[in-house]
Amino acid sequence: MPNSPHTYKDLAPPRRLLLGPGPSMVHPRVLRTMSTPLVGHLDPEFLAIMDEIQELLRWIFQTDNALTIAVSGTGSAAMETAIVNLIEPGDRVVVGINGVFGTRIAQMVTRSGGTVVGIEVAWGQPIPLNQIAHILQTAGPIKAVALVHAETSTGVWQSLEHLGPLCHDHGALLIVDAVTSLGGVPVQVDAWHIDACYSATQKCLSCPPGLAPLTFSQRAQDVLRNRKTPCQSWYLDCTLVADYWTEGKRTYHHTAPISMSYALREALRLIHEEGLEARFARHQRNSQALLAGLEALGFALVPPAKQSLPTLTCVSLPEWLDDKTARSTLLHDFSIEVGGGLGPLAGKVWRIGLMGESSTFESVMTLLAALEQICSHVAPSHSLGQSITAALKEYSAFAHP
C-alpha cells in the first residue's frame, strides 16, 4: 500500500472570501442541495430535473435553442465541445486573441484540424469589430468567428451585439465564450444571433465548478448534423449528448453528474428569484464602487473604462505594492482570494471577481478595508479610509442618480 499514512483528518478547509476569477462564493442553499441523496441518471425524476435545468438555462441564455445543455465538465470542456463539434479539418476560423481564453480557443481550433485566422491585439484591449468585418469580406470562406465575451485574463468586456448577422451574411457561425459573463451581464443568444455560446458554473452562476452550460442555434445544429467527419471527441460529441437531453429519446450516453446537476438547478433557481435585470444592476453597482475604491488606493484599470467587465475588474498595481507579498497577506491574514495576472500581465495586475454571490456590499467593503491595512504598511503616506469613502460615494451616486 504505497504512500498511505494511517489516518486522514476530517475535511476542514479555511473559510475564504472568494474574490478571484472563480470559483465565486456559493449560496448556502446551493451547498445544502448538494447533500441531497442521489437518484439514477435515467430515473424519471432526474429527467424532470434535467428538463427544468434546460428551461432555466434557456432563460438565462435568452434563447429558444432546443440544444441547450450542461456539459459534464468545466468551462474549458464546454469550449472544446463548441470547437470540436463545429470545426472540421480544413475549416478556417477567425479567433479574437487578446488574452488566455482567446489563445485557448485558437489552440483548440488547431487541435481540431482547423486553421486559425487570428486577430491579435494587446492584452487588455478589445477585438476591433471592423477587423472582423474586413476579414469576412476579404479573406475567403470562414467557417466561424470565435470571440470571448468576457476575457477572464484581462477583464475586457467584448461588444458583439451586431456581429451575428454580419457573420451569417458571410456564411460563418458566431461562437461566443460567456464563461465570465453569463448571469452577471446580459448575454442574449437569440437577439444577438449567436450560434454557439458556453459558460461555466463557478463564475457568475455561483455554483461549484464541474458543469458548463452550452447552447447551439439551429444553424449550429445543422452544421453539426452535416459534418463530413465524425466529431473527434466521443465524450463531447453533441449528436450523442443531445439524445440524452432530448425528451422522448433519453438515450444513455454517459452518467450525468447528479449532485452537480442538483446544485446547478438550485443556483439557477436563485438567479430566477432575483431576476436578471436586478442581478445585472447589482453587478454593475458593486463593481463601480470597487473600482472607485481601488483607484483611490492607486490601482489603475487595465481595459478601456467602457469595456471593463462588471464581473471581473482587472487593475494594475501601484508600483510600490508587491504582487506576491500583498496577495499572500490578503490570503493568509484576511482569508481573501484575489487573482494574479497571467501571461504578459503576471506580477503586474490583479483580477478581482465580483461574481454572483461574491458581488456584494460586504465583499467590496471587506476587500477595501483589508487593502487599506496592507497599503498603510507599505506606503506610509497613505491616508486611511480614502478607498472606503470613494466606494461609498459611488454607492450613493448609483442608488440616487
Place this chain on the structure above:
Amino acid sequence: MPNSPHTYKDLAPPRRLLLGPGPSMVHPRVLRTMSTPLVGHLDPEFLAIMDEIQELLRWIFQTDNALTIAVSGTGSAAMETAIVNLIEPGDRVVVGINGVFGTRIAQMVTRSGGTVVGIEVAWGQPIPLNQIAHILQTAGPIKAVALVHAETSTGVWQSLEHLGPLCHDHGALLIVDAVTSLGGVPVQVDAWHIDACYSATQKCLSCPPGLAPLTFSQRAQDVLRNRKTPCQSWYLDCTLVADYWTEGKRTYHHTAPISMSYALREALRLIHEEGLEARFARHQRNSQALLAGLEALGFALVPPAKQSLPTLTCVSLPEWLDDKTARSTLLHDFSIEVGGGLGPLAGKVWRIGLMGESSTFESVMTLLAALEQICSHVAPSHSLGQSITAALKEYSAFAHP
C-alpha cells in the same frame, strides 16, 4: 424570457435504493462533505487536498505511479483521456469487445485515428487471453491492448493478471477500464503491469458521478512525452493536466471541480477506514447471497460463474417475467433502481449493482423481498420466501466456511 414559469419548487427527489449499474448509494459523510464552502482551485489548502486525493488514489490503484489524478469528468472522460493521450493516428490497438464499454473504447480509438484490431466475442463472455497472445505474436506492431476489467453491460469479470508482461514483451501498452471494479474487487496496477487504468467515482467508490480516477505508468508517460502529434484534446491533454497535479509546478489548466474533489476525498477516506481486503470480502459475500436468491426465483447468471463480477450481477429474466413492467414496479412501488439490459441484451437481462455503499445485507434482503412480492403476482405457483432463504443460507456458508 422563453419557457420560464414563475416559480420552481424546492428540490425533492424521491429516496431511492440504488442497485443499478451506477450511481451507487452515497455515504452520508460524503454527501455532507459536499456542503463544505469552497476554496479556490489554486489555494494552498486545496492543493494539499489534491495531494491527499492522489495519495489515496495511488493506494486504491495499488501503484506508485506519479501521474495518478482525478479527471474532471465522468468515467467516459477518463476512457477518452487514456485513448487520446496514448494513441496517435496510424497506431494499431487490440480491443476486447464483448459489451458496451469495449465497443466504446474501439469507437474512441477510431476517432483518435487509430486502427482497431478487435477481438469480438459474444456479450456475456470474457475475452480469451490466448487470442490476445496470438495477435501480439503474429499481427505486427501493436501500440496497445485495451481491455475492460469489469464490463458494466454484461457483468463479466475479465482476468488480466498475467497480460501486462506479455504486452510489454511485444512493445504494447496495457490499458484497463476499471470503472466497475476499482474499490470493489482487486485492481493491482503495479503488480499486474498495467500502463493506463481508469475508473469513475459513482460505482464502487460510492461518490457522486463527476470525477474519474486515472493512473499512467512510467511507460505510458514516456509514450505520452514522445508523441509525434499533439493530443487532439486540449481539455484531456495529460501533459497539461499533469502540470496542475504536480507539486512544485501547479500550473493552471482548468478549474478543478472543488466540491466533487471534497466528496472524492471523503469517499476514499471511508474506503481507507474499511480497508481493501474487508471491502472486497463484503462485495463478494453480498453478491453471492444475492445470486443465490435470484437463482431461487428463476433468474440465471449471464457470465460464466467464475467470471461474474461481485460488484454487478447480470442475470437473465425468467421467461414469465416482463422486464419493463417488473422494473417499473420495483421503481415506483418499492423505490428500488436496477438496470436493464443494453444492446443485444435489452429486455432480456437485469444488471444489479451491489457497489460500495449499495453492497449491504439490507440491499440484498430488500431487493429479494420486493422481487418475492412481484414474482408471487405473476407466477402464482411461486412459494414465498424461498429466495430470502437461499440468500441467508449463502450468508451463513460465507460467514462460517
